[in-house]
Amino acid sequence: MTLSALSTDFYELTMMQGYFKTKNNPQVVFDMFYRSNPFNGGYVVFAGLNDLLKRVETFTFSKGDMDYLASLGRFDQDFLDYLATFKFSGTIHAMDEGTVVFPGEPLIRVETSMMEAQLIEGMLLNTINFQSLIATKASRVLQASGGGQIMEFGLRRAQGPDGAISASRAAFIGGCSATSNTLAGKVFGIPVAGTMAHSWVMSFESELDSFRAFAEIYPDNCILLIDTYDTLGSGIENAIIVGKELKTSGHTMGVRIDSGDLSYLSRIIRKKLDKAGLEDSRIYVSNDLTEEIIENMVHDAVPIDSWGIGTHLVTGGTQSSLNGVYKLAARQLPDGSWLPTMKISNSFEKATNPGRKQVWRFTDEEGSALGDLITLEDEKLEIGRDFIFHHPFNQADYFTMKHGRFAKITPLLKPQLVQGKRVGQSIPLKKIQKRVHDNLATFDKTYQRMINPHIYKVSLSKKLKTLKTDLVMEGRVKLNRD
Numbered sequence: 001m002t003l004s005a006l007s008t009d010f011y012e013l014t015m016m017q018g019y020f021k022t023k024n025n026p027q028v029v030f031d032m033f034y035r036s037n038p039f040n041g042g043y044v045v046f047a048g049l050n051d052l053l054k055r056v057e058t059f060t061f062s063k064g065d066m067d068y069l070a071s072l073g074r075f076d077q078d079f080l081d082y083l084a085t086f087k088f089s090g091t092i093h094a095m096d097e098g099t100v101v102f103p104g105e106p107l108i109r110v111e112t113s114m115m116e117a118q119l120i121e122g123m124l125l126n127t128i129n130f131q132s133l134i135a136t137k138a139s140r141v142l143q144a145s146g147g148g149q150i151m152e153f154g155l156r157r158a159q160g161p162d163g164a165i166s167a168s169r170a171a172f173i174g175g176c177s178a179t180s181n182t183l184a185g186k187v188f189g190i191p192v193a194g195t196m197a198h199s200w201v202m203s204f205e206s207e208l209d210s211f212r213a214f215a216e217i218y219p220d221n222c223i224l225l226i227d228t229y230d231t232l233g234s235g236i237e238n239a240i241i242v243g244k245e246l247k248t249s250g251h252t253m254g255v256r257i258d259s260g261d262l263s264y265l266s267r268i269i270r271k272k273l274d275k276a277g278l279e280d281s282r283i284y285v286s287n288d289l290t291e292e293i294i295e296n297m298v299h300d301a302v303p304i305d306s307w308g309i310g311t312h313l314v315t316g317g318t319q320s321s322l323n324g325v326y327k328l329a330a331r332q333l334p335d336g337s338w339l340p341t342m343k344i345s346n347s348f349e350k351a352t353n354p355g356r357k358q359v360w361r362f363t364d365e366e367g368s369a370l371g372d373l374i375t376l377e378d379e380k381l382e383i384g385r386d387f388i389f390h391h392p393f394n395q396a397d398y399f400t401m402k403h404g405r406f407a408k409i410t411p412l413l414k415p416q417l418v419q420g421k422r423v424g425q426s427i428p429l430k431k432i433q434k435r436v437h438d439n440l441a442t443f444d445k446t447y448q449r450m451i452n453p454h455i456y457k458v459s460l461s462k463k464l465k466t467l468k469t470d471l472v473m474e475g476r477v478k479l480n481r482d
Contacts, residue, residue: 003055005086006065008122013069016115017079027332029356030117032108032124034324038133039291042453043443044322045139045436046107047170048131049097050426053417055127056088056120090116092417095359097427098173098435099412100443102458104392105359105372107324109413114331121326129322130163131170136322137291137313138174139436143448144295149306151193152176153286154314167314173432176313188429195256195284201228207235211242215253219246223254223284226269231260236269240276247278256284256308263302270303282306290317295450327352342471353392353464354471358413362387362406369442370406371457376464381409389459395469398459 019025037044061069061083069075069083090112101107108124110117142150152171158164168184178193179185185192196214204210207229215222224242226235236255243253255273257265262285273281286308294307311317329352330338340354356377362370373389375381384403391397415423446454460468 003059003123004065005059005061005083005119006068007126008119012118012121014074015118017075019115019118020079020082021076025113025115027112028114028117028328029330029338030110030121030326031106031329031352031357032110032128032324032326033104033106034129034132034322036103036323038136038316038319038322039140040451041136041140042447042449042456043100043102043136043440044132045135045174046095046099046101046128046132047097047135047173047432048127048166049094049108049416050432051131051166051169052108052124052127053092053422054426055123056092056417057420057422059086059088059120059123061086086119087420088112088116088120089420090417091415091419093413094416095412096414096435098432098439100436100439102372102456104353104458105374106329106353106357106413109329109357110326111356125324125326127166129324131166131173132324133316133319133322134167134170134314135174135436137316137319138171138176139440140291140450141289141294141307141309141313142175143440144291144298144450145307146298148298148304150176151178151180151284151306151308152310152313153180153308154310155179155181157311158314164314169429171313172429173436175433175436176309190429195223196225198225198228198258201225208238208241211238212245215242215246215251219249219251222246222251223256223282225256225258227257227259231257231265232268236272240272240278243273243278243281244276252280252282253278254282254284254305256286258286262287262304263297263300266297266302266304284308286310288312291450329354330356340467340471342468344472351468351472353460354467355464357464358411361410361412362401363408363410363442364405365407367408367442368444369456371401371459372412373401373459373461374464375461376467379461379463383407383409388462389457390462390465392458392460399457 066084070080093109095107152168154167155164158167164181165184168179168181169188172190178191180194182192184190201207201210211224224239226239239255246253266283269283282305284306285304289307289309290312327343328341330340333339342354343352345351358375358377360373360381364370371389386403387401389399389401447456
């Protein structure tokens with residue numbers, strides 16, 4: 001999807017003009033990372049990268065954009081001439097979309113000029129923060145269902161048209177099997193699904209007539225909404241009549257409940273369906289479901305076959321956003337060397353990690369993840385020796401990863417876009433969804449708990465920890481001297 005380069009914060013443009021006028025436009029490194037897991041959970045599903053790369057490749061100012069900027073009276077003509085020919089020319093390293101990630105890890109590393117890096121900041125964060133949030137939510141919902149069928153029904157509750165289609169994409173990555181958003185089905189190839197509305201039932205003379213009409217039109221995909229009038233008093237009874245009629249012609253019927261006590265109703269409905277010889281009929285439920293509600297019902301063995309999630313999935317529910325940030329980590333000096341930079345805070349945990357970095361995942365012989373180590377890019381990690389894992393915030397806390405404990409070390413940041421051109425082809429959404437599934441399978445279940453998950457160890461190498469500490473001390477000394 002082509003996106004106007006005006007999709008940026010205004011102060012990025014005013015700073016860009018300042019860099020342009022002062023000829024202060026060095027090559028820089030920016031890191032995108034997030035500070036804490038959403039939903040009080042144990043991980044995040046990294047999503048949105050494919051959309052981001054497509055947008056960066058086509059990020060330009062149209063004539064209409066240029067006319068608008070000129071009308072503001074804030075920009076000189078020479079700078080506007082530069083913007084008119086703008087095209088991103090930098091390099092982006094990132095983790096593969098669908099990777100399970102953790103706080104503090106650089107998910108994306110942007111290497112380009114200061115002006116270019118600043119211009120794409122807002123779009124980058126907007127794309128990655130939202131889709132990663134929704135993909136993570138979908139993953140939690142799927143986990144709560146015990147690997148059941150999750151359908152995303154959030155179009156009418158999503159945050160505008162773009163929010164809806166982005167949410168559908170991210171929800172599928174996280175594990176949903178289908179969407180109600182027809183446009184998302186077309187654009188991304190996501191299976192589309194839907195049943196009927198209460199208005200369908202109410203438009204006929206009787207509930208039974210509405211069910212029979214629907215079954216006649218859609219015998220191979222007949223899911224009847226049974227709570228328009230009285231779920232147990234008429235809805236399920238009329239559905240059973242139609243279900244038996246469909247069965248004689250070799251078809252099956254499902255029922256959907258969208259209100260009431262879903263646990264109580266599902267148990268009674270299951271018994272009625274089985275007693276009527278409709279054991280193959282599936283029960284679909286919706287109605288402001290959350291992962292906590294689903295987990296409780298699955299724990300109680302409520303006979304539900306499919307879950308339709310809308311509001312709490314596509315909006316993030318209790319979590320309005322992912323707290324991803326974009327921070328300068330290094331800038332190139334006139335002699336070509338790189339100067340590590342960092343934000344220094346009164347709290348060590350708020351200080352960013354300096355320099356050009358890589359993230360390495362340690363796994364054992366079974367492929368189980370043991371911990372991630374953030375290093376400087378020039379550090380080479382090899383099998384056959386011990387590694388010290390330093391706590392990212394606590395100065396004195398560390399542990400040793402013994403060489404016999406791990407069997408593989410994998411670098412997670414990979415070149416995804418080089419000199420403005422994408423590396424390789426975009427990955428089909430189904431493969432990204434499978435990557436999430438396979439990634440999660442490498443983590444112990446304790447990291448995936450809904451409540452009080454185990455904290456996965458993300459640590460700093462000795463070299464990076466030393467650099468960070470030295471820069472903090474230098475900054476404090478300078479501050480006290482000034």
